Amino acid sequence: MGAFRSFLLPSYPELLLAALSFLSLAALRLAVRSRRRRFAPVSWPVVGMLPFVLANLGRLLDATTDALRECRCTFVFRGPWLSRADFLLTCDPAAVQHCLATNHGGYDKGRDFAEMFDVVGDGLLVADAVSWARQRHVAAAVFGNPTFRSFVLSTMARQTARLLVPFLDHVAAAVDADSPEGVEMEDVFMRYSLDVAYASAFNVDLDALSVAAASAPVPAIGLATRVASEATLLRHIVPAWWWRLMRWLNVGAERRLAEAKAVLDEFVYLEIAQRKSLTTGSQGGGGCDLLSLYMAWPREPGVTDRQRDQFLRDSAVGYMFAAKDLIVAALTWLFYILCTHPDVETKILDEVKSLRPSATVAATGGGGGGEHAVFDSDALQPASYLHAAVLETLRLFPPAPFEEKEAVCDDVLPDGRKVAKGTRVIFCIYAMGRMEEIWGGDCHEFRPERWLPDVGRVRHEPSHKFAVFNCGPRSCLGKNLGLSNIKIAAAAILYNFQVELVDGAVVKPQNSVVLHTKNGMRVRIKRRKTA
């Protein structure tokens, strides 16, 4: 019996020796493997692939892209043991098509996603199954309403004329043209986009970008959306128990997130309350903004006032998240590209100069400027080169660099890889735009011409290849509005001003759920003489 027991329970030195042998063999295997592979992450005992993340923190997106290229578009990321942080990472268009479109019902946002992205409550962006279908039905009706679309398009042109152009005019006149500091352009876009999104949602002018507000800090609500997206990405990277503990302790990024949520709630609930007090008796006041249309939507039986207000709050905050930050990122990277590709800038400028402005704005910033021009979405309809340049920017710098889903049941991907129920699948949209297999050998070049097979015609690329606006039934509802917003702002800026990066500016992507820049983008603004 004693011998049997000692056979079953080896002594300490034996156990230690066995563990050491196991770890040495594992390390040897990994060392051989890692020598064969230059970019793919190695899964180490205990810590998994965390060293890959830490070693590449400064270039996580590019390192992930290199790894995906080496792994032929798909690999499993192993988190630290017991962290439940494993996921399948892919940039394979066939997998995108399969999971997001053909087998859409087999993948949802997952049980953890709504908790990680709880800043948007139970809204459309995090909803699944029946709740998503119900909310998508309402949102599709609102976005498809021609009155809403024309209200939003005219709001974009209006805010460009009354805020963006005068603000840049003021900067061009007031700030020394050769000042080494310049102006923080991502911040300008953040304020502008907030003004557009806020006015589209509530028909109220926040004027975050007014000349008077120029020296004030970013409005609390604008900062809140940014803080929230950064904290949300952190929740994706660290183990769930860690951020839940930080949330419970109310420290660090979790405390900032809680404060950001409080700011958003205060703004939006106040707006709903004011709207209700103005429209007692009627449903939504008959306006064309998002909140009016949502308030006019018939209430489902059994829904309490409180639930209704929360639905309105979640829909409005979700709209601001969907509509605002992605436009900021797109505009910032577009201007980064234009600053570094003067030939593209010249071609867009030539095209815009051939169009008729829809409005003019008197230059008010002093310095002898005359009039500035603004182009609305109708005026920009023929601008196919500008459209192509925007699509090319989104290909290389997708504002939402990742899309995330969870397998509802066991599945098999088109490449034969098995996916177990509950597996998190992350689609790296950033890597998709930089794969030779998808876009050809020149995929790293910025070439709007790839979108223009014939003069004046913009090529359509299927959404499983160009998944910047998602693919399948859950595709972006604001795609055309978003593209129009980017073009309206870009045309006005390019036509009226010269934008140059300040000397030595290094513009890099931030590790975030939205592709913001790491340290902003400082530029010099000058009035364009030919305008």
Ligand code: HEM
């Ligand atoms: C460059 C600009 C934009 C990009 C790149 C973009 C991209 C996306 C992506 C990737 C999704 C899928 C999100 C997910 O399910 O995880 C999405 C959804 C959505 N987008 Fe956009 N978007 C942009 C602008 C806009 C704008 C301006 C609006 C509103 C005016 C908007 C409204 C929406 C809505 C409502 C959804 C939710 C669809 C659903 O879950 O069923 N987007 N967008």
